Amino acid sequence: xPRRIYLDHASTTPILPEAAAAMAEAxxxxxxxxxxxxxxxxxxxxxxxxxRRIAAALGSDATLIFTSGATExxxxxxxxARAKSFIVSSxxxxxxxxSAPDARQIAVRADGTLDLDDLDRxxxxxxxxxxxxxxxxxxxxxxxxxxxxxxxxxxxxxxxxTDCAQSAGKLPLPDADFLVIAAHKLGGPPGIGALxxxxxxxxxxxxxxxxxxxxxxxxVPAIMAFAAAVEADHAWYEEAVRLRAKLDAGILDSGGxxxxxxxxxxxxxxxxxxxxxxxxxxxxxxxxxxIAISAGSACASGSLKTSHVLTAMGWTEEAAREVIRxxxxxxxxxxxxxxxxxxxxxxxxxxxxx
Numbered sequence: 225x226p227r228r229i230y231l232d233h234a235s236t237t238p239i240l241p242e243a244a245a246a247m248a249e250a251x252x253x254x255x256x257x258x259x260x261x262x263x264x265x266x267x268x269x270x271x272x273x274x275x276r277r278i279a280a281a282l283g284s285d286a287t288l289i290f291t292s293g294a295t296e297x298x299x300x301x302x303x304x305a306r307a308k309s310f311i312v313s314s315x316x317x318x319x320x321x322x323s324a325p326d327a328r329q330i331a332v333r334a335d336g337t338l339d340l341d342d343l344d345r346x347x348x349x350x351x352x353x354x355x356x357x358x359x360x361x362x363x364x365x366x367x368x369x370x371x372x373x374x375x376x377x378x379x380x381x382x383x384x385x386t387d388c389a390q391s392a393g394k395l396p397l398p399d400a401d402f403l404v405i406a407a408h409k410l411g412g413p414p415g416i417g418a419l420x421x422x423x424x425x426x427x428x429x430x431x432x433x434x435x436x437x438x439x440x441x442x443x444v445p446a447i448m449a450f451a452a453a454v455e456a457d458h459a460w461y462e463e464a465v466r467l468r469a470k471l472d473a474g475i476l477d478s479g480g481x482x483x484x485x486x487x488x489x490x491x492x493x494x495x496x497x498x499x500x501x502x503x504x505x506x507x508x509x510x511x512x513x514x515i516a517i518s519a520g521s522a523c524a525s526g527s528l529k530t531s532h533v534l535t536a537m538g539w540t541e542e543a544a545r546e547v548i549r550x551x552x553x554x555x556x557x558x559x560x561x562x563x564x565x566x567x568x569x570x571x572x573x574x575x576x577x578x
Contacts, residue, residue, distance in 0.1 A: 229515045229560045234551035240411035247449035274451040281454040286420040289434040294389045294406040295319040297419040304428040307354035314536040335487035336366035353382040360390040363533045364484045365493030370398035412453035416446035464491040464552045474565040492552045503548045
């Protein structure tokens with residue numbers, strides 16, 4: 225059976241071998257870390273060691289609390305941050321938009337980067353705002369200028385929440401009040417993530433585990449796998465830079481369009497338009513050819529709705545429906561990119577002939 229090519233790492237990255245091994249080992253000595261007996265204390269020591277290891281690997285000295293993933297961490301901040309108003313970018317992950325459905329939305333420019341002038345307008349007169357802007361857009365890979373955004377938010381007396389699910393382990397963490405991370409985006413298991421808090425006094429505690437911020441028995445085996453994934457060698461990212469540049473050039477040469485081409489973008493996520501062919505049709509054709517890609521965010525790929533990210537960037541509904549997302553991981557090779565380009569050219573050629 226031919227080897228399938230997986231290019232949907234922005235949706236989830238397969239669990240790294242070292243993470244799976246760490247999880248299996250932790251399962252062999254499992255006990256409740258909140259128990260006071262020797263077994264519980266031993267697992268508690270593992271838990272706290274993993275907490276330190278993850279923070280160190282990410283280069284952060286913030287308080288780290290474990291969550292079930294990025295979605296829970298985002299909802300937790302919106303429910304309990306000491307803020308009186310909400311502002312979010314118009315291209316945030318659906319988890320943010322669901323958590324703050326009535327928030328003031330900040331516009332983006334045509335290249336997908338945040339409109340800083342609109343951010344300034346939103347901050348004028350806002351009372352203790354919580355502002356949410358992702359570090360990297362999950363559909364286009366566009367990188368937002370978080371340092372500049374943070375300076376403006378803090379000058380207005382606000383707090384900044386930054387979703388780093390797509391950038392953690394690949395790019396340095398930005399300076400924000402709250403940072404969100406998901407283990408399964410960087411080779412850890414699903415069901416575990418973290419919230420990094422710069423000042424815990426800005427978030428109301430409710431008691432229980434995780435310093436009172438998140439009750440429930442800690443998933444220590446998953447946490448140990450999380451630590452192993454964060455500590456894994458991420459040198460492959462430099463190769464992703466080269467491969468993404470090759471894919472961009474090949475798509476352009478074949479009559480396609482690169483979304484956000486003029487903006488700074490992470491090397492692991494790219495979105496492309498094939499004029500005249502819907503993303504759903506492309507995705508099915510690539511899947512039949514043994515290549516896994518997606519038509520936008522995995523959280524919305526089964527929806528008939530047009531991508532809110534692309535419409536916010538000014539794309540028409542018809543054009544937005546012709547966009548696919550390709551995302552890279554540790555195993556992505558040049559042969560994978562060559563195979564994708566060959567299939568893209570064949571499909572585009574059929575469209576032109578028709």
